Amino acid sequence: MTPRRRVLLVTGMSGAGKLTVLRTLEDLGWEVVDNLPLNLVRRMLDAPEIDDGLGSVAVSLGAHTRGFDADRLIELVTDLNAEGGYDVGTLFLDCDTPELERRYSETRRRHPLALDRPAADGIAHERELLEPLKRWANRLIDTTDLKANELQRDIRGSFGLAGTSGPTLSVMSFGFSRGLPRSADLVFDMRFLRNPHWVPKLRPRIGLDPDVAAYVMGDPAYEDAVGRIEALLLVLLPRYRAEGKAYLTVAIGCTGGKHRSVHVADRIARRLRAAGFSPTLSHRDLKAALQDSLERSPAGAT
Numbered sequence: 001m002t003p004r005r006r007v008l009l010v011t012g013m014s015g016a017g018k019l020t021v022l023r024t025l026e027d028l029g030w031e032v033v034d035n036l037p038l039n040l041v042r043r044m045l046d047a048p049e050i051d052d053g054l055g056s057v058a059v060s061l062g063a064h065t066r067g068f069d070a071d072r073l074i075e076l077v078t079d080l081n082a083e084g085g086y087d088v089g090t091l092f093l094d095c096d097t098p099e100l101e102r103r104y105s106e107t108r109r110r111h112p113l114a115l116d117r118p119a120a121d122g123i124a125h126e127r128e129l130l131e132p133l134k135r136w137a138n139r140l141i142d143t144t145d146l147k148a149n150e151l152q153r154d155i156r157g158s159f160g161l162a163g164t165s166g167p168t169l170s171v172m173s174f175g176f177s178r179g180l181p182r183s184a185d186l187v188f189d190m191r192f193l194r195n196p197h198w199v200p201k202l203r204p205r206i207g208l209d210p211d212v213a214a215y216v217m218g219d220p221a222y223e224d225a226v227g228r229i230e231a232l233l234l235v236l237l238p239r240y241r242a243e244g245k246a247y248l249t250v251a252i253g254c255t256g257g258k259h260r261s262v263h264v265a266d267r268i269a270r271r272l273r274a275a276g277f278s279p280t281l282s283h284r285d286l287k288a289a290l291q292d293s294l295e296r297s298p299a300g301a302t
Contacts, residue, residue: 004087006056007045008159009077011133012093013126014112015100017143017151018060021093024155025058027246032058037066038073045086056159063129064112070132092130092137096144097123152244167240167248169277173207173265175257175285184251186236188229190260193219197259206286207262216263226264230271237277250279257285 008030010021026032036044036059045057061068080086095103097120104111104119114122134140139158143151174181176191196202196212205212216222233250240248252268254260262283269281 004085005045007080007086007088008056008058009073009088009090010058010060010093011062011073011090011137012130013095013100013123014062014064015103015109016093016095017141017146017148018062018093020148020151021091021155022058022060024152024244025159027244028156028160030056030058030159032060034060035065036061038069038076039067041076042080045080062112063126068129070130073133074136089139090133090137091139091141092134094134094140094142094144096142097127099144149244153242156244167237167245169237169272169279170247170249170282171265171269171272171279172249172251172282172284173257173261173286174251174253175255175261175288176253177255178257178285178288180253181249181251181284183247183249185247185249186233187251187253188264190252190254190264192225193222193254193260193264195255195260197256202259205259207259207264208266212259213263216260226267229264230268233268233272234275237272257283257288262286 008025010018010025012018022032022034033044038061041059041061044059061073077088077090080088100123101119111119111122111126113125114120141151141154146154170183172181172184176189180187193216196205196207196215199215202209202212202215207213207216237248250268252261252265265281265283269279272279
């Protein structure tokens with residue numbers, strides 16, 4: 001069976017959250033076209049640069065869009081679905097009139113259908129124009145009581161593409177002596193673990209080497225501490241996903257960024273992959289020069 005391109009027409013009341021929906025869909029990997037005139041919808045979908053791929057497309061139209069006609073739009077969607085090349089859905093965003101009036105008053109924007117009249121007049125006219133489309137749409141979201149992040153969460157849950165439903169996840173090691181990573185969201189400090197830097201045969205090696213890893217893992221606090229960090233991440237990551245966070249960086253630090261943090265970051269990345277996540281692993285300071293003056297000497301060392 002020939003695959004069909006996924007198309008979503010986003011419409012509804014002005015002020016009901018179309019811009020929030022479009023931005024969320026764009027973050028999810030959809031190609032987004034805002035306020036496209038009705039007579040250009042088919043032309044845009046049939047364009048070679050669109051037709052060559054099978055990426056999902058979201059098109060926003062409203063009562064103020066040039067050439068808008070609810071009956072013509074319904075006919076267009078019906079024809080596209082009947083032709084078999086597209087899977088076209090229609091998302092209608094609704095909102096109670098008092099709440100829309102409050103939003104227009106709060107933002108001091110004019111309603112697009114009542115530029116020289118009270119917003120209530122434009123809302124009433126728009127509701128009348130959109131009524132056939134509201135009855136016909138196969139998905140309706142009432143945003144009257146929804147905050148922006150709640151609407152984003154709903155859209156992510158309903159329209160997320162494969163591989164885009166969660167944040168872009170990065171795990172990195174670093175050395176505190178060279179500063180905190182500016183992109184870090186969660187920082188875990190490994191300087192409580194015993195330091196391979198002070199073992200002469202381990203000093204030139206890195207945390208990915210088995211003998212260094214074994215030395216770090218031999219610390220009595222290692223397994224309990226790192227295991228708890230992994231358990232915490234497995235609790236937090238789904239919550240970040242639900243909140244719609246686009247990027248998340250977990251930074252694991254030690255003094256120089258060569259031994260303890262490298263080993264632990266590698267272990268945590270492997271644990272997250274085993275749990276179904278897809279982290280990118282990097283080691284910021286792995287190639288930096290060794291400096292004894294940066295390391296804290298253990299008791300009794302010279």
